[in-house]
Amino acid sequence: MRSVSVVGIGETKMGKFPERSLRDLILEAGTKAIGDAGIEKERIEALYLGNYNGSYWSLQSHMGPLGSEVLGLGDIPTLRTEGACATGSLAFRQGLMAVAAGFYDVVLVGGVEKMTHRQTETVTTGLASAADADLEVSLGATFPSLFAMIANRYFFEYGNVREQMAVCAVQNHDNALLNPDAQMHKKITVQDVCNGFPVAYPFTVYDCSLVSDGACFVVLAATDVAGEFCKKRLVEVAGSGHAGDAITMAAKKSLTTFTATLGAARQAYEMAGIRPADVDFAEVHDCFTITQIINIEDLGFFPKGRGAAAVAAGRTALDGELPINPSGGLKAKGHPIGCTGLSQIYEAVVQIRGEAGARQVKNAETGLTHNLGGSGATCLVHIFRGR
């Protein structure tokens, strides 16, 4: 297996852009990534494009060729990936495997989503299609309600951490204030979170990630050829893991551990040859506040049942021992579904290059990204290291 590095990155601002189409978002982010890599477009041999639900929200499928046409990549092979909220990382891993296996030297990986042009009910329905249509949605469950049940079970098993859990949202908003690409630039408090508009008990609107438009692209290259054109610091993909679990929440063995996170993390740590303690910062999937708590435990950063206390103590803040979501996370940077996984990877690369400006993590040499799909049925973990 060949070593693979991220040699170029580009993203749009995350947000609500009524006048911008899927094409516009792809064009901006893709062009930036290719420019950042400093390569001729002709060197790109394949495109992997993550898009969760353009088929429904924009009645646009076959996103691969659409992307290559918009970016003028010619007749290269393309592949669209879909794995609910893990869609973007799924595209990344396909590109990574193709280069590592020697099929290609340089590939472009992207993720795009356009959500805000639809009414709330249509957005909700599209999101809920990542759950089991027959056994969950048709019985009246929503996506937030599934994670709300996870939260209430967590409270039952480990104690009611409602206020500590709210600190995840507060910290993510604090970090997003320093990120020009973030959708939310608004300071919030624990009281705002706890007293916000109710969504599904115990969640208020502040426990939930955002509905966003956005795109993010990265250029991947075999490390041994990257030196020919890459002028920036090379960021090597040191580890990659991908694991699954049952699609229905009712079939999960435990509600308070994501089995897929455990599996993907184990693979990624093993491939990178590191332990959780060696990670300098992480972008961790926070579709809901409880998700971030459970994941930082399952990733091995904190013992089971102690994640919320660690967050509340400031240990995961930007100046803490292990900064989590310096970008602002799904909660405050934004969550354009298919783009999210790549947007996390974008942050990892920016941090390791030392280009994060006001939100720069000190000594950011090893970064981890964690992207979860559905109620934990798909998980990808990647580890990045500066060279």
Next chain:
Amino acid sequence: MGAHISIPMYRRTVPQRYRLAGQRCTACGRVNFPPKAVCRYCRTGTGFDSVRLSGRGTVYSYTVIAGGGAPPEFSEEARCKGSYPVVLVELEEGPRIIAQLVDPPEEGITVGMKVEAVFRRIYEEEGVIRYGFKFRPV
């Protein structure tokens, strides 16, 4: 439109939706619900005896979906009631299922609370009322 389940597809699953028809794996003895082609537990068993579940169980977890946050089929219900509770129930026979809770206790829903299945109207699609089970406190 939310989860679209056509009338013929719905009809085919009436035994599980109306009568909680499950299946006991002849290889490992565990009860699958809803019915599966391959046993969810041993992942090898394909022979099953039919069993009718008791409908009794305990609340494994729960939430209350606020008005405005409901899927389209349920938005009218959420608007009428303001909100509605959804529970994950662990049935006596082992399987866990998601359903709505009716007549929630005034003092609030708790994990471990005993519940039983009741036959109720779930929603309407294509002009046909879809019936199924909800749970109520025992």
